[in-house]
Amino acid sequence: MLMRVLSYLVLPAIILVITAFAWVLFQSAENTRTVMVSDVALSPWDALTGAEITRAAAAVKARHGDDVIITRISLRQPEKAVALAWQQGQVPAREAEMTFRHAGQSFVTNFDLNANTLAPSTIIRGGQPMLSPQGELFPVVEKINANEELVSILAARGVAEGEGLCLPRTIGRFFADKVDVRNARIVRLDCFNIASTGGLGILPTTNAFARPIEGISILYDIDREAIVEITDSYADGNFPPHDVSADEYHNGALETRAPVKPVVTSRPQGQNFSIRGGQIDWQAWQFWLRFDPRQGTVLNRVGHRTPDGLRSVAYEIAMSEMFVPYHDNNAHWFYRAYYDMGEFGFGNMATPLKGADCPAHAVFQDVTLHLPDGAPYKAARRVCIFEHDPGYPAWRHYESLYEGVPGMDIHQSRRATELVVRMVATIGNYDYFQDYVFRQDGQLRIRLISTGVDAVKAVFSQTLADARAAEETQTGTLVAPNRLAVNHDHFFSYRIDMDVDGRANNFSRQKLRAVRQPEGAPRSGIWGLQTERVTTESQAQTKMDARQPALLVFSSADKNNAMGYPSAYQIMMPNIDPLVPALDAAFQRAYFVRNNLWVTRYKRPEIFAAGMQTNQSASWLGLPEYIFDNENLENEDLVAWVTVGFHHVPMAEDWPVMPSKVDEIILKPRNYFDRNPAIDLPN
Known part of the structure; x- marks a missing residue:
């Protein structure tokens, strides 16, 4: 009896704990700049400080009132020419870009931090700004889970009050017959059984997504604070079971294997990189690092230090959008196609780095984010920076011709070291690592690591031997009894502003093709390179094909290496194809996935592959707009838009x-240097 009383007391409070998550976790709101390790003068590329965020928010509230919900305050993309002309000691041009909700409308504005002036508030068309976790999503969770009608429906499913949790999802432009998808702020919620599996029955399951309560969806209007519709597809009482194993995996929940003997990475003589504000130097690399609530970690002014100054590689590198569509036309699943970055904020969803997330010797950085009223707060340990040995040498050769010859040093290999800048965002059930990996051979790798919990659908089948299994597994895989992990995609778009030895660059495809040989040649099977100089944005659209390989090369317009080849960097990435028609209702809004690579002329506002606002956005925004004018690309300031990802066919091993x-994504020097840049590594 005591345990049941405790259960009633504690489990309903779990919902309040979740809804108050941001406030409880981020009580350290402050007006100081926390993303940087040392207190130095600002550059054009540093993240906004707490004081700057406060000033920008105050200007918006002075104009519109204190009831605004500020969804994003970011450093506005600086004028590139102005930023590049900046020198240490000068006052940099800095502006804050803000999106906010007021009186049922979405607005965007800019605040000039030097002039202390606020630009006109412009109504956003064609989409809506990303959702505020603390200002919109958490209040929705609190209100919905306390709703009497929903509590009654869950009770009919055998879910006691406080043991069910319904969570919001974005809707795109679906449900236009029920709501104003252009202007209304709409989410749809589905529910999970979070009842305790512990001995005391006090705390909820830690595997919150493991037991979906299938067939219940709640369409909700955030602005009106009103339920539009509750759909219960199993009101007759014949529903897939949700009182199943939660398959807990936390410490103590599983019988673990014997631990391995410690394998330790350390830096007993200290670190080899320096951090000065946002500027990081390591080996010959130099770059600026900032943290953005939408994009997460952003790199600027990436290049190699030389006695003659910085040789540039890229002006800016950052994630541009994510798209995760599920492939199930079930009434409770068809609309699930998430723009995780543009709808929720990759930076906003960043989580503290602990345990195995980073090596123990890593340098951790706090970042500054903001609440819906614009108050800044410190989010602790959101970035880690560390060096590591990748486990293979930077280069190696054994000269076996001279084996056994006295005095000959015939074995040469050099240990490799890499610098990694890491963050992890948890967006619902998935966890995404974003790494920037700098190497001594001149390569820069953008590494996405996907992990977390598969999104599962409750079904009647326990195994493939069950009568309904053939039908129920058409759109996914049984990963556990009564749980179907639904097929889906993960698409990631990165915007890479290439500045290879300056702003004037060219893009070419160096095609590997069979070369016809003259009659009588000893071999007929010879391939060679055919260079295609790409001249327009339309021509630059690239779909990769293993049958027609090509090197994708960005080269300087006026700089050559010692042999006379244009100084260049090659972009390499795995192939991914959307598979579905471009007119699919979900994919119309994510047209960037149609190509593996797009190339555009640099324009200051063109930052996001699917457009500035992706929540409930219109079709064909972003890159289709950017290339509409089909500008010339020869000897111009070029931006590469790279799409990577994978089709996720779930499997038992995912659970x-x-x-x-x-x-x-690999940025690899191609005749940028005169020789192997790692050749001088000491033995």
Whole structure:
């Protein structure tokens, strides 16, 4: 009896704990700049300080009132020419870009931090700004889970009050017959059984997504604070079971294997990188690092230090959008196609780095984010920076011709070291590592690591031997009894502003093709390179094809290496194809996935592959707009938009937590140097 009383007392409070998560976790709101390790003068590329955020928010509230919900305050993309002309000691041009909700409308504005002036508030068309976790999503969770009608429906499913948790999802432009998808702020919620599996029955399951309560969806209007519709597809009482194993995986929940003997990475003589404000130097690399609530970690002014100054590689590198569509036309699943970055904020969803997330010797950084009223707060340990040995040498050769010859040093290998800048965002059930990996051979790798919990649908089948299994598994895989992990995609778009030895660059495809040989040649099977100089944005659209390989090369317009080749960097990435028609209702809003690579002329406002606002956005925004004018690309300031990702066909090994899946974009020097830049590594 005591345990039941405790259960009633504690479990309902769990919902309040979740809804108050941001406030409880981030009580350290402050007006100081926390993303940087040392207190130095600001650059054009540093993240906004707490004081700057406060000033920008105050200007908006002075104009519109204190009831605004500020969804994003970011450093506005600086004028590139102005930023590049900036020198240490000068006052940099800095502006804050803000999106906010007021009186049922969405607005965007800019605040000039030097002039202390606020630009006109412009109504956002074609979409809506990302959702505020503390200002919109958490209040929705609190209100919905206390709703008497929903509590009654859950009770009919055998879910006691406080043992069910309904969570919001974005809707895109679906449900236009029920709501104003252009202007109304709408989410749809579905529910999970979070009842305790512990001995005391006090705390909820830690595997919150493991037991979906299938067939219940709540369409909700955030502005009106009103339920539009509750759909219960199993009101007749014949529903898939949700009182199943939660498959807990936390410490103590599983019988673990014997621990391995410690394998330790350390830096007993200190670190080899320096951090000065946002500027980081390591080996010959130099770059600026900032943290953005939408994009997460952003790199600027990436290049190699030389006696003659910085040789640039890229002006800016950052995630541009994520798209995760599920492939199930069930009434409770068809609309699930998430723009995780543009709808929720990759930076906002960043989580503290602990345990195995980073090596113990890493340098951790706090970042500054903001609440819906614009108050800044410190989010602790959101970035880690560390060096590590990748486990293979930077280069190696054994000269076996001279084996056994006295005095000959015939074995040469050099240990490799890499610098990694890491963050992890947890967006619902998935966890995403974003790594920037700097190497001594001049390569820069953008590494996405996907892990977390598969989104599962409750079904009647326990195994493939069950009568309903053939029908129920058409759109996914049984990963546990009564749990179907639904097929879906993960698409990631990165915007890479290439500045290879300056702003004037060219893009070419160096195609590997069979070369016809003259009659009588000893071999007929010879391939060679055919260089295609790409001249327009339309021509630059690139779909990768293993049958027609090509090197994708960005080269300087006026700089050559010692042999006379244009100084260049090559972009390499795995192939991904959307598979579905471009007119699919979900994919219309994510047209960027149609190509593996797009190339555009640099324009200051063109930052996001699917457009500035992706929540409930219109179709064909973003890159289709950017290339509409089909500008010339020869000897111009070029931006590469790279799409990577994978089709996720779930498997039993994904459950209860998916093993880490790695995808990479590689920026590789191609005749940028005169020789192997790692050749001078000491033995």
